[in-house]
Amino acid sequence: MSLTSAITGVIPISPTPFHQDGRVDMESMARLTDYFLSCGVDGITILGQLGEAPKLEFSEARAIVELVAKRFDKPIVVGVSAPGFAAMRSLAREAMELGASGVMIGPPNTLRTDDQIVGYYRQAAEAIGPDVPFVLQDYPLTFSVVMTPNVIKRIVTENASCVVLKHEDWPGLDKITALRGFEADGSMRHIAILTGNGGLFLDFEMERGADGANTGYAFPEMLVDVVKLSAAGQRDAAHDLFDAHLPYLRYEQQQGPLGLAVRKYVYMRRGLIACDAQRKPGATLNAAAKGEVEFLLSRIARSDKRAVLKAA
Numbered sequence: 264m265s266l267t268s269a270i271t272g273v274i275p276i277s278p279t280p281f282h283q284d285g286r287v288d289m290e291s292m293a294r295l296t297d298y299f300l301s302c303g304v305d306g307i308t309i310l311g312q313l314g315e316a317p318k319l320e321f322s323e324a325r326a327i328v329e330l331v332a333k334r335f336d337k338p339i340v341v342g343v344s345a346p347g348f349a350a351m352r353s354l355a356r357e358a359m360e361l362g363a364s365g366v367m368i369g370p371p372n373t374l375r376t377d378d379q380i381v382g383y384y385r386q387a388a389e390a391i392g393p394d395v396p397f398v399l400q401d402y403p404l405t406f407s408v409v410m411t412p413n414v415i416k417r418i419v420t421e422n423a424s425c426v427v428l429k430h431e432d433w434p435g436l437d438k439i440t441a442l443r444g445f446e447a448d449g450s451m452r453h454i455a456i457l458t459g460n461g462g463l464f465l466d467f468e469m470e471r472g473a474d475g476a477n478t479g480y481a482f483p484e485m486l487v488d489v490v491k492l493s494a495a496g497q498r499d500a501a502h503d504l505f506d507a508h509l510p511y512l513r514y515e516q517q518q519g520p521l522g523l524a525v526r527k528y529v530y531m532r533r534g535l536i537a538c539d540a541q542r543k544p545g546a547t548l549n550a551a552a553k554g555e556v557e558f559l560l561s562r563i564a565r566s567d568k569r570a571v572l573k574a575a
């Protein structure tokens with residue numbers, strides 16, 4: 264199934280589980296994949312930044328795509344960002360061959376001007392081939408590349424294979440409004456806008472016209488419910504549920520390896536992955552941080568029983 268601009272809902276960004284010694288834990292990857300499906304998500308993104316993709320060998324990345332493609336019957340997006348187009352093309356073509364629906368491309372942090380950004384995506388789209396739909400990853404906090412709404416419009420207009428914007432700008436609500444404005448005035452075709460940033464602004468992003476979430480928050484079922492409630496116009500119910508998760512969600516949003524360490528710890532505590540290790544270089548939580556996470560989860564659990572954990 265091909266990724267199209269009609270996609271809506273929740274597409275979680277999956278972490279890559281590792282054993283303590285750094286090997287990829289394929290058993291946990293399978294369990295996590297099945298869990299995402301059971302939550303009612305609408306697709307999955309694997310091998311993104313959060314999936315520690317730059318630390319993987321090609322054969323490991325390939326094996327993960329193969330495993331997920333065998334058990335996940337909804338759109339699969341594979342992160343293929345790479346310093347060079349040869350590696351990007353190889354993984355993109357291989358992933359599509361294995362059953363992926365599209366790929367995600369983040370910009371290299373060397374891009375400075377609008378023309379450089381637009382030119383990069385023209386070349387990247389050409390490198391992977393016009394038959395491979397791609398997600399444009401707009402994540403200035405990590406990539407240090409700032410894309411204005413006009414730059415996104417130029418990329419979308421030039422590349423028919425650009426079908427989704429993974430929106431992670433911050434502040435970014437007005438960017439969603441501007442892009443939907445382009446669609447309304449006919450100056451840009453429709454693309455799906457799925458939002459990241461750990462879900463931190465999901466409640467209002469939905470109200471500004473986002474189609475859903477594309478983030479790795481450790482409770483994808485909450486994202487699914489908030490997106491559904493918001494789409495159904497149940498504003499208060501959407502915000503009530505979101506607000507119950509917000510203190511922990513904020514804690515998880517700490518940038519870099521620490522935020523990922525929080526998520527992996529919670530996925531482990533939820534019994535979804537066997538070990539919270541990151542492949543090196545990585546981070547782990549100290550006892551104080553673990554205590555804070557447990558405290559925050561116990562507070563969510565007062566209103567959302569899905570956050571009830573077995574005793575550590």
Ligand SMILES: N[C@@H](CC=O)C(=O)O
Pocket residue numbers: 276311312313431458459460461462477478479480
């Ligand atoms: N920041 C992202 C991960 C990177 O793509 C998230 O929202 O989880």
